[in-house]
Structure formats: structure tokens, C-alpha cells
Amino acid sequence: MAPMGDNVVVSNMKLERMLSMKGGKGEASYANNSQAQAQHARSMLHLLTEALDGVRLSSPELPFVVADLGCSCGSNTIYMVDVIIKHMTKRYEEGGCEPPEFSAFFSDLPSNDFNTLFQLLPPYGGVSMEECLASDNHRSYFAAGVPGSFYRRLFPAKSVDMFYSAFSLHWLSQVPDVVLDKRSTAYNKGKIFIHGAKETTANAYKKQFQSDLGGFMRSRSKEMKSGGSMFLVCLGRTCSDPTDQGGAGLLFGTHFQDAWNDLVKEGLITSEKRDKFNIPVYAPSLDDFKEVVEADGSFIINKLEVFRGGSPLVVNHPGDAAEIGRALANSCRSVSGVLVDAHIGDHLSDELFSRVASRATSQAKELLEQLQFFHIVASLSLA
Template identity: 50%
Template structure:
């Protein structure tokens, strides 16, 4: 996973940058919650003498992480300027410097991301043509330590925490009770497979939270958004609408190539999508397990449908969207040519239900804000 996983890079038709408009709309809807948690950040007494730091974990390579960065810096600048500081001689107290860290796995297309950045950084508010923070890339897994102790004021992670650090143990092993035979996703799988996915999610969340608790400054906050599922789908093998992305037509398209002899059944059996959409209860339990964080807000939000801009793109939107998320994993498993065939088959299935699918693909997302306990 660490070596090959990323969103589809570049700026082609199936690239993440061309297929992440829906995440952008959803993010805009969630910005008020982000700003609400930013108000809980404890500021230093003389913030003009300090560097304020924020990091987006799972930043990918599109515009959305820049939306997050701009929102944080703008809101914190306004907050600082509205404060009255005891040291009246500190003329620049309301204008601290900001550093924003963009973090993702080393395979991420950081080049595309940094080409999107305005060329100049300044600590003072300008005319909007300049970014107001210094930027740096931090390659690595957010399930591991990424930053020095007590170095970050604000962590964000949007549309990323549902990705597991690995395919759960036993799921791709024919000798295991959890073997996900003739499937590539947990939806509709056996109870043993579902239990393996849930254990992996719990283990990954525990690692993620322990790392962030070490890296977060006292008085710092964290804002998290990830795929979720309604509580009525208590069983891990019922992933609700999320199966439209990673099961259903995608899984059937693999099956087509198995039936035609293009790939072997074991090749399909050894590929599994490392995604788990948790319920609010599962997410809350994971946060509360170690008692490291206090939950400020935890809710399930139904987000916008896929973004389409013309009738031709309507027919390709679903397949392109899924390829932007899964393309590199499929390419690494079966090669580019076979991956092309899988997504061609998926596109054909999606074309038959284009209008219905675009409306159906409105996914529940967990929105959570945390402070150190």
C-alpha cells in the first residue's frame, strides 16, 4: 500500500484533479464546522512571536487541500486580529507566520499539487493572488509518526481515513475463513471478512490517533471527514451506498474478465479494496478507546452527488470517478492494459444507469472534530 497507493495523478480524464469536484462541493459545505473547531485552538499569549502550524493528512493532488489551507489561515488570521493582547508594544502580534504541511504517501503526485500553489507566500493578507503561508510536503503514512512532538496546532484529514493501511489479514488468503472469494470489497462478504475489515479499521484508527496525540500542541485541534455508513447498517458487510463505488459494478467488471479467461479467479481473489466505512458508533468507540481525545462534534452528513458538466461526461462520470480513486491500485495488481478493460466494463454498466447513478451516489460522511483530552 505505502509503495503504490495514491489518487490518480496528472491531469488526464481519469485523474483525481479532474474528478474531485464533488469532494470540493462537500468540503465547502463542511467549512463552517472546520471554522467552529478552529475557534477552540488555544493561542499563545504573543502569537506574533510564534509560528502557527497546520497539516492536511491525505492531501492528494487537487485543489481541495488548498481550500482547507486557505480556510484555516484566513480564519485564524481574523481570530488573531480580533484579540486584544496584554503586550500593547507588540505591533505585529496579530500577524503570526503560518506553515502548512501537505502530507500523503510518497506515491502521491506532489508535483501536480505544488503547481497549483500561487508562486509567492506572504504572512500578511494581500489581494488574494498570494498565499499567506509557507508550504511543505511531508511524505509518509498518517498511520505512522510524521511530525515532531507537540509541533502542530491544527490537523485536518478529509476524505481519507476510510482508507485502511493494508488489506485486512486473511482476506486475500485462500486458507483463511476471512478469504473474500469471488469479491473485491467487504460489502456482501462473509461475516469473517467483515470482522477482519472492522478489526483493521479499529487498529488503524488507534495508530492514527496515538500519533496525532503526540504531535499535536497543547490546545490544538483536529478536523476529520471520511466515508461512513448509517447505524442501521450495523453489520460491517453492509456498507450502504459506499458499495456503489467499490462493489457492485466494479466487482462485476472483474467477474467479466474472470469468466472470459482474461484474468484468473485467484488474481481477482487476491485483490481487495482497502476501504471501510464506519458507523458513528464504531468511529466514536475508536476515538474513545485510548481516551486521548475529546469529541467536540460527531455527525453523519449526506453529501452532494457526482459532478457532471455535459451529457457525454455523464456517461463516463462514474467509471472515471472510481478510476481516479482506485486506478493506481488496480494497475499495480493486474497491469495497465487489464485495468483499462476493467474500467471499460464498468463504464458500460454505468452508461445504462447514468442518470440514476449520478443521483444515487450521494454518500454518507462522518464529520468529526477533536481536541486533546
Template identity: 75%
Template sequence: MELESLLSMKGGKEEEYSYANNSQAQAIHARSVLHLLKETLDIVELHDNPNIPFTIVDLGCSSGSNTISTMDVMINHIIKRHEALGFRPPEFSAFFSDLPKNDFNTLFQLLPPLHVNYGGGGISMEECLAASNHRSYFVAGVPGSFYRRLFPARSINFFHSTFSLHWLSQVPESVVEKKCSAFNKGKVFIHGANETTANAYKAQFQTDMASFLSSRSLEMKKGASMYLVFLGRSSVDPTDQGGPGIFFGTHFQDAWNDLVQEGLISSEERDTFNIPLYAPSLQEFKEVVEADGSFAINKLELFKGGSPLVVSQPDDEAEVGKALANSCRSVSGVLVEAHIGDQLSDQLFSRVARRAALHAKELLDQLQFFHIVASLSLKE
């Protein structure tokens, strides 16, 4: 519950390290697998009754424009499917859900106005496409953890979640407990940790994912589907977290060590901070889905998503270093600030930028994220 009350991507639109200003890579990665999203939407069962709303949920929506762009794609695709079948499109409800600290205000400010003719059984495809600066769906924000129930039973047609399910509900307690063999001494992430620490992270992932699937299976309508994209790994070894390991386990880790060595924080302060993130293998995720038993797996693949760094001048080492620090701060800054305060956070991420700049070419060559893409349908 403590992590749930703290965790969020960095809010706002103005700060250079806000999530809204550092999620270009996510947009690129999402577009690269857009065909798989549409394939999953094609599986959803439709009905020739415009009086029954079609409901889509974005779980882990955060606060940038990516969320709105993707929702537009999903709504328009479902409208096309209805019209291809000769059905009158229904009205659409879009629920944007994230933890309570999420910057919903920024997200809602980015929303275009509702189409002036929308309502009363939907609008035509022509009207929808012509109104590119409007939306054709009703909106609500739903704060809460997706590891618990969020919606009434049998109320949702489609769940969508991208770049969120690698976040755990909590750091495993044993990882920050000195007396436990899983204590992650000297580290702030699972990458390069011992086997016991890795097993604690893996167990937390399994528990969380089981809760996620159980909750969604109760909330989905008959014929509903779900599309999930989240960090995964190609290695069998859970201590080798690949791209996330480089992201949080190298320069970010070294920057924490700098603060300790410079006497700005104690080693205890470092050792009681851990990034609550786990990139599973395909097999680990598949095992949890099969153990739940509620879902048919339509597609399950591991995709090379590319680098999280988007820079205009790859040869500019300072820009590369700053890009890594800003990207890192956009997703972990809230947790870091809660742990050591704003001023020390500034110190930490300035060291991340400086260290990353010294290894700019190596980062651009080697920092690659893999994503698990899963298309699931509720079994009859």
C-alpha cells in the same frame, strides 16, 4: 508496507481520470460542512506571540486544488481570529502530507507564489485578503503514512484530514488468504461479504484508527484541535457499505467478473485484489476515540454528502457511465494497474463505464455518500 508504497490517488493534471480532474464532488462536500471546520478552528488555543509559528497539517492532501483552497480558508480564518483578539498574526507553516507515491509535483505546481511581504511576524489581514493570487504561509511536503508518527512531539496546532481516513493501511491478510474463513472469494470489496470478512475489515479499521489517534496525540501542542472528514455509513451492518458499496461493489465488481468470464484474468487474480477501504459507523469511530482517551469530542456527526458523480448532462447515459468509471479510476486506478497492468486496467474501466451507463438513472438517484465529520481537541 507494500500497500503504503503503492497507494495514491491518480496523479497528473492532464489525464481525464486523474484525481485533480475528478474531485469536484469532494470540493462540493467539503464546502457543505465548511462551517464545522471553522467551528473547530475557533477552538484552537491562540497566543499573543507572533514569534511562535502556527502550524497546520493536511493529512491525505492528494494533488488537486481542493487542498490549496482549504488551506487558504484555514489560514485566513486563524488570521482573523488573531486580529479580533488584538494579536499580531504569527507566521504560518503548512505541511501537506500523503503517502510517498502521491503526486506532490502537481500539488506544488498549483501553489500560488509566497506573498512578497510575507515573513517577519506575519502580514495584516488587509494585505492577505488583497493578495488573493498569493499565499501567506510557508509550505513543505511530508511523505509517509498517517498511521505512524510524522512530526516532532508537541509541534502541531491543527490537523486537518478530509476524504482519506477511510483508506486502510492494508487489506486484512485473512481476506485474501484462501484457507481463512474471512477469504473474500469472488469479491473485490467488503460490500455484501460474509460476517467474518466484515469483522476482519472492521478490526483493521480499529487498529489503524487507534494508531492514527495515538500518533496525533503525541504531535499536537497543548490547546490543539483536529478536524476529520471521511466516509461513514448509516447502517449498523458493516457489510452494507452504502455509497461506497455501490461505487465499488456493483459495476466495478461486475467488471472484474467480466474479465474473468472472458478469460482475460483468472479468478485467483480477482480474488487476491480487494479495495482497502472501510466506511465505519459513528459508534465504531466513537469507540476507538474513547478507547484512546486523549481527545475530547467537540462534534461528531454523520452527514449526507451527496453523489460522487458530477455531470453536466444527467440525461446523457454515456456521460454518467464515464463519470463513474473516471471517478472510480481516480482513486483506485493505481492499485488496479499494479495488480493487472495498464492494458487490462483500460479494459476493466471501459467495462465499468459501459455497465454504469446502462444504469445511469439508478446511479444518479441512489449513489449517495455519507461522511463522518469529527471535531476533536487534545485533552489537557
């Protein structure tokens, strides 16, 4: 975990050493605020199984290797790995083959709360595959954690059959330097996200996204086995203008932005302190994503579409404005809280998200109606 305090500037840190979803099992933890991601992922299962049907069945004498990139620390990754392994087991059996042993790699940045994730893993069955698959209390695969940035190499060459990554590739490897440089025309003065920012600022984010996704593609092309497949989901947008970040813009560019401005107006932080913080997220358009994949040339696009994911807010009482306000604040804090804590410290972070909740409460009805996420969904195989 990065050190806390007002003298800490996120932009001067190695982002990959500190960026993570909020760990543990508290109210604002990712583990307790990722129900929407679970719903969105399950609504795409038919697309995932299509991608799995395109994976070449290798010799049962060799393990079948699955890697979840950007696994985070909740139960969603465990559920999806189970889905993948059960589907591949069924394919082997339907082909008259004995299923191989399965190996699952859970990968995220070193700052990820792997301890919480591994505590959620059921014990390895140590019995037959059929017994493992029939039991909710055992897993049917060997598990390992792989810390590191997925914008670089993570695995040996030609070692992975299936790459899965959901709700992660919109996170950039860094905030572009020019966005935080007062001398640059791309300086994002007065803002903590690119939603509604200047064109030059948005283009700097777009360039960073292109560079990052290109590195991701090059790395996976070396690590994937011949006949393997890759299924990717990330936040996306339907508008061609990158300054309109869609659902991500509403999450980070409205109440969250206004809460930062509240701290400035109240004298709790300076405007310079606010301007040194930017969320390293870019929601690409379909064309943004396609251009990078085609320019790299390592993969064939089997499917590429924008998928309506729905709201990131899961509430039990839609008529309770205070619950909606808390849900938005917790959702925002679960994914950005670690960065905020590092930039302004725990105490001011509490103040910030309290204001997010208050502002969201006052606009609860509009939030439920307007806050919708779209996702880029891609199924790729080696060219």
C-alpha cells in the same frame, strides 16, 4: 510507482509505497475528478470554522502550524488550507493581536503526486499578511510536503496547531491478510470489496480499521500542541452492518465488481487473480469511530456526526447516460486506478474501466438517484 504486469500481486506489496490517488492531469486523474469532494468539503465549512474557533491562540512570535493529512494532489487541499489560515488570521486580528507567520504541511504517502500539487501552489507573497490575503495570486504561508503514513508519527512532538484530514481515513493501511487467505473463513472469494461479503470478512476489515485509527490517534496526540484541534472527515455509513458499505459499496461493490467478473468470464484474467485484489477501504459507522476514539482516550470529542455528503458524481448533463457512465468510471479510477494498474497492468486496467463505464451507462438514472455518500465528521481536542 509500483511495477506493472500480470505477475504483480497488490497484497504482497508494501501498500503505503504504492497507494495514491491517480496523479497527473489526465481525464481520470484525481485533480480532474475531485469536484465532488470539493463540494462536500465546502458544505462542511461551518463545522470546520467551529473547530477552528476552539483552537487556542498562541504567541504571535511562534508560527501557527497547519497540517493536511491525506492531501492528495488536487487543488482542494490548497483551498482548505487557505480557509483555515484566513479564519485564524481573522481571529488573531479580532483579538487585537498581530497574526503570526503560518506554516502548512501537505502530507500523504510517498507515492502521492506531490509534483502536481506543488505546481498548483501560488508563490509565497513575501509581502505583508494583509496583501497576501487580499491577493489570489500569492499564498500567505510557508509550505512543505511530508511523505509518510498518517498511521504513524509524522511530526515532532507538540508542533502542530491544527490537523485537517478529509476523505482519507477510510483508506486502510493494508488489506487484512485473512481476507486474501484461502484457508481463512474471512477469505473474500469472488469479491473485490466487502460490500455484501460475509460477516467474518467484514469483521476483519473492521478490526483493521480499528487498529489503524488507533495508531492515528496515538500519533496525533503526541504531535499536537496544547490547545490545538483536529478536524476529520471520512466516508461513513448509516447502517450498523459493516457488510453494507453504503455509498462506498455502490461505488466499489456493484459496477466495479461486475466489471472484474466480466474480465473473468471473458478469460482475460483468472478468478484467482480477481480474488487476490481487494479495495483497502472501510466506511465506519458512528459507533465504530467513537469506540476507537474513546478507547484511545487521548482526545475529547467536541463534535461527532454523520453528514450527508451527496453524490460523488459531478456531471454537466444529467440526461446524458454516457457522461454519467464515464463520470463513474473516472471517479472510480481516480481513487483506485493505481492499485488496479499494479495488479493487472495498464492494458487490462483500460479494459476493466471501459466495462465499468459501459455498465454504469446502462444504469445511469438509477446511479444518479441512488449513489449518495455519507461522511463521519469529527472535531477533536486533546484530553
